[in-house]
Amino acid sequence: MEFTFIHAADIHLDSPLRGLEKYEGAPVEKIRNATREAFQNLVDLAIEKKVAFLLIAGDLYDGDWKDYNTGLFFISQMIRLHKEKINVYLIRGNHDAQSLITRELKLPANVFEFSVDHPKTITIESLQVALHGQGFASRAVTENLATSYPQKKEGYLNIGLLHTSATGHEGHENYAPCSVDDLKAKGYDYWALGHIHLREVLHKSNPVILFPGNIQGRHVREIGNKGCTIVTVKEGQIEQYEHHTLDVLRWEVCQVDASACETEQDVLDIASEKLEQLMNQSDGRFLAIRFRITGASEIHQKLIVEKEHVMNNIRSMALEVGTGDVWIEKVKIETSRKIDINELKENSTPIASILEFIEQIRNEPETVELLLAEFKDLQTVLPHELKTGEDAFDFTNPAIIEDRIKEVEDLILHYLTTKAGEVIA
Structure with missing residues (x-):
């Protein structure tokens, strides 16, 4: 018997794309629904490939819904799969742990959610598949969930669903940590992981252990091709797995x-x-x-x-x-x-005196603290957008003065030197 299934994770449905500055001519409306369109692509793919089932390894949502529309959209897509007799199996991750996933909206009969209290096994008898999984009961799960998963079910293709940071990844919280050896010890054939937004294969075979990455990049730290993994099973064994683009x-x-x-x-x-x-x-x-x-x-x-x-x-x-x-x-x-700034300082010119004074400020913490005190009141009236993000103004942090000092030097060098870099007399 041969069949295929899809492993996806980190949908973050209706998550706003961050860092997109608005300016005249920017295609705001075209990208507002990027996560929804990527999810539609996922459902389209499942139908086109006639997959046996779809796995979602956590973070279907990006937190609690702002309104019912997010849940209604998800249900509408699940009904499309239901009509094609495709079941969906999902676990909650750190982002949707506390989300009211159904918000009193009944999920279609083809959608199965694993418990957040303990590992559960769901078998698909027609395919001889045993799915093992447990969702997050809270946003910050720091214990190793994998160790409490059951051993493999004999005579079945065993698949584990787990939302985890595994051995740790930069830029991701260290949730439900576990090692490759912890996962291999269960004797499963495939581990469907979620949480890490970059596609990564941790173990190539016996078992296959991988993160498919998220299906749609949401900011500049999530660059490149995003999608899911299509897995082919033949005679009870994982025959192949490949990435499919959805973004x-x-x-x-x-x-x-x-x-x-x-x-x-x-x-x-x-x-x-x-x-x-x-x-x-x-x-x-x-x-x-x-x-x-x-x-x-x-x-x-x-x-x-x-x-x-x-x-x-x-x-x-x-x-x-x-x-x-x-x-x-x-x-x-x-x-x-x-420009060699040290060479400029050696000359007896007004610019040399200014640069020496700036250097003095840079090397005197007391002077930096005085400058911060001068800006204290300004910090309280700055608009929120200027106090957040990587370029934020934080006049309680001495590092911001040091960064601005370098900019001041550049301004001086621009306005007080000629195009040839010669000092104005």
Whole structure:
């Protein structure tokens, strides 16, 4: 007997895509429903491939619903599968642990949720498959759930569903930790894991242990191809497993090396070329791109001073090249200056005196604390959007003064030197 099933995880249905700055011409409406469209793609795939069943290894939702529509949408998709006689088996993860998954809406008869109190085994007798799983009872589960899973059921294909950080992954909470050896000890044929948003195969065979990754990237730390895993079973054995793409919007980081650039237009030309390469690889998907402009460059100070101008020129270029299918998430100018600042300090010029004073501030913690005190009242009136995210202003943190000091140096070097880098007398 041969059949296929799908292993998916980390749907995060109706999770807002983060980090997408709004600006004129950005395709806001086109990407608002990205997680829903990716989930529809998952259901379409299950129907097209006539799979025996679908596994969802946690984080179907992104927390509690904001309204009933999230639950109604999920149920509508499950009914599509029900009509095709495809069952769905799911566990709760850390994000949907406390979510009222049904919110009093009855799930279709083809959807089975594993207990959050203890491991449970569900058998599919027609396929001789035994599914073992346990969901999260709370958001932060720190104990090793895998050790309490039952041993394999003899004569069946054994599959474990588990939401876990496994041995730990950067950027993910260390929930339900376990080792590969813990999982192998159960004697299962396949472990359907969830929680880690990057596809990763922890063990290639006997048993197969893998994270399929999430089905739709939600921010710039979740770049590249996203989807699920299709597994083929033949004569009671895992014959093969392969990734299948589902995402409708793809996040990418595009690095532009400005080290050889002499003008802003040179930077835009390189950015345009890089963007076209990414578009050719995207298979028609929308792209959300972060540009990182790097390298020791003659135009470093100009790029810093005219950051808004550079950013909006890149956005304009993206609108033209991408014909509306590209969103510039952010432009990070991370170039460095070619001017030897130590050499400038050695000259008897006004700029040398200013640079020496800035260096003095940098090396005196007491002065930094005084500056922070000056900004204390400003911190309380800053709008929320300026106090959150990676570029947030936090005037209680001395590090922000140190970062701004470098920007001040760049401004001085731009305005008080000539284009050739010579000090103004």
